[in-house]
Amino acid sequence: MSESNVKFSEAEALHFHARGRPGKIEIVASKPMATQRDLSLAYSPGVAVPVRAIAEDPSRAYDYTAKGNLVAVISNGTAILGLGDLGALASKPVMEGKAVLFKRFADVDSIDIELDTRDPKAFIDAVALMEPTFGGINLEDIAAPDCFVIEQTLRERMNIPVFHDDQHGTAIITAAGLINACLLTGRELRDVKVVVNGAGAAAIACTELIKAMGVRGDNVIMCDRTGVIHKERDDLDQWKSAHAVVTERRTLAEALDGADVFLGLSAARALKPEWVTKMAPQPIIFAMANPDPEITPPEAKAARPDAIVATGRSDYPNQVNNVLGFPFIFRGALDVRATAINDEMKIAAANALAELAREAVPEEVAAAYGGVSQRFGADYIIPAPFDPRLMEVVPAAVAEAAMRSGVAQRPIENFAAYRQSLRARLNPTVSVLSLAYEAAKSNPKRVLFAEGEEHVVLRAAIAFKESGYGTPVLVGREDVYDKLRDLGIDDPSGYEVLNSRNSPLVGRAVDHLYGRLQRRGFLRREIERMVNQDRNYFAAAMLALGEADAMITGVTRPFSQSLRQVEMVIDHEDGSDPFGVNIIVGQNQTVLIADTAVTERPTAEQLAAIAVRSAAFARRMGQEPRVAFVSYTTFGNPPGAYVGDLREAVQLLDKRTVDFEYEGEMAPDLALNHEMQRRYYPFSRLSGPANILIMPGLQSASLSAKLLRAVGGENVLGPFLLGMKLPVQIAPMTAGASDLVTLAVLAAGAVERARGASF
Secondary structure (H helix, E strand, O other): OOOOOOOOOHHHHHHHHHOOOOOOOOOOOOOOOOOHHHHHHHOOOOOHHHHHHHHHOHHHHHHHOOHHHEEEEEEOOOOEOOOEOOOOHHHHHHHHHHHHHHHHHHOOEEEEEEOOOOOHHHHHHHHHOOOOOOOEEEEOOOOOOHHHHHHHHHHHHOOOOEEEHHHHHHHHHHHHHHHHHHHHOOOOHHHOOEEEEOOOHHHHHHHHHHHHOOOOHHHEEEEEOOEEOEOOOOOOOHHHHOOOEOOOOOOHHHHHOOOOEEEEOOOOOOOOHHHHOOOOOOOEEEEOOOOOOOOOHHHHHHHOOOOEEEEOOOOOOOEOOHHHOHHHHHHHHHHOOEOOOOHHHHHHHHHHHHHHHHOOOOHHHHHHOOOOOOOOEOOEOOOOOOOOOHHHHHHHHHHHHHHHOOOEOOOOOOHHHHHHHHHHHOOHHHHHHHHHHHHHHHOOEEEEEOOOOOHHHHHHHHHHHHOOOEEEEEEOOOOHHHHHHHOOOOOHHHOEEEOOOOOOOHHHHHHHHHHHHHHHOOOHHHHHHHHHHOHHHHHHHHHHOOOOOEEEEOOOOOHHHHHHHHHOOOOEHHHOOOEEEEEEEOOOOEEEEEOOOOOOOOOHHHHHHHHHHHHHHHHHOOOOOEEEEEOOOEOOEOOOOOOHHHHHHHHHHHHOOOOOEEEEEEOHHHHOOHHHHHHHOOOOOOOOOOOEEEOOOHHHHHHHHHHHHHHHHHHEEEEEEEOEOOOEEEOOOOOOHHHHHHHHHHHHHOHHHHOOOOO
């Protein structure tokens, strides 16, 4: 259950999947493939060595191949999301998406496989034959009752974990929430009376899991479309009949009378408020129909203010989101080479999630949810999906349970070291950026898009608005509305457009800018022309006058020209010079490069200031800063004519009290290779590879960043402009819509800081 209620146009969704390389996944080699020797080792003849080793000992496949970190995401498309039976091929975008989530949240590699069959036996035979390839099988979007037969048979036939997430993922997150809801209301699982509405795959899995955790079978009433599933019915299949009970109750309304818990996995509006009033005190309501719940939290609270309510949606508290489970469950299972994912492991995952929700919430998670410190209670019984501790807590619990229950083939001896390795698997910058997007939705701002007539800017503005990040304010002419219609917006009047020719705000903009520039040789009529004819002057004036919270520009002119225009209207922070930082995001490492945008030949003082501000920025990106002043020389070898300022910058930092590591001058390859530093330069003050590279000049910095962008694409972010008094970001002319959205989100996130300090 993971409906986010984020809105977007069909055109945007299609563009997202089609742009660049079609689809959402690709295969990347994990070993160098540059030379003939590399190829010989990777394939023939070198590959024969691990082939023989695996033939002698099949377990060595986990040592010499990707099997141990590879999961197949498999479907036949018979129950796609809420869309139904649309076939195997139509399910491919969903399966690719699931593969992306595996990688993003738990560093599990996965491949989507769509099987064009509705025959359970053919499906089972096809999947079973793949066992040598994968370390685990994630079944997805398979209709009931076939999904029960398929999963059970594959679990019996295969010696690797098989997990149908639609069933067990939902069950695990639901169980975690139920544990905490019972704790808050003083209930014991063995005593609660539960009504389950729905008898599909997820409902049956939820019921089986909570029974395995202690809920008594005779305290659970399950309902389907016909009504209560009771012993006297003769229309039940084997899966429903397993949960039939002896009762005189026949309808959902009757079943709910006095019930403690409602678990809804059925249809929108299935739970009436008047039925909620008949439930026990402090009722627990999990309304998980997708995309619209059986009852909304406001409706449930209106009927019973003492209720604890969860749904499958992110716009309400207590979201039952499967991404809290499946990536981390497979992570733990793979790491101990488990032969199955059993009830003990599912229960361990549920308990770990429940315990995590009861712990103090990290500040970065609180910031992502409107700055309100989340705390265990009726509106926080399930952890937030972007809580960075999930990666450490859940896999460790699952791995330990696998060991206790005897399905682990490679037990973990040192759990402290294992938990540390889990923390190291994910790049913290990726998590921070995800949290920044969540924070934008929780605290939306008004962002000026200065070049509002450009199609790439309009696409970004549409995405910014419809994703709930804030309100885009488009600076442009009358034809902006026509262009919005061309991009699929039926009612463009919902977008705010400021026209610098006829806006009633023009006069204020002219007054503001004339007040700044009248003693610098500018006539008022010149200012009027600048404001009327150039969107950057007008947009920057609107920002300065408080008509918006942040500003984005840059795609129609060089960075330096845009910056000069903005600087005419907005001051530098603390009178210092602004600069640009690019972020290079790797799978396991993030590196910042500065100054990539502003100062051609920075002085030693400027280099030191750039280092200080870059370190602060790195911390906001989740990094512990390690600064290297880089050059073509390393500690004077070979001698260079342009390294004096770098050395002096280091000396300036030596005289100050700074809270980060720094070193230089050194070549960039050495700065990023801590082993080489320790071997040849043991006096280096860096405790690890540098993650901030301060370049000696704009030429080398800009060339490096742009070359990396051209080669690395979306793995290079920025440049981010630091040092302006108000949140302004200037995009490169080559920026795409997603780049602009990222800049807008981070600029909006800097608003509060800008009132005291710059982004």
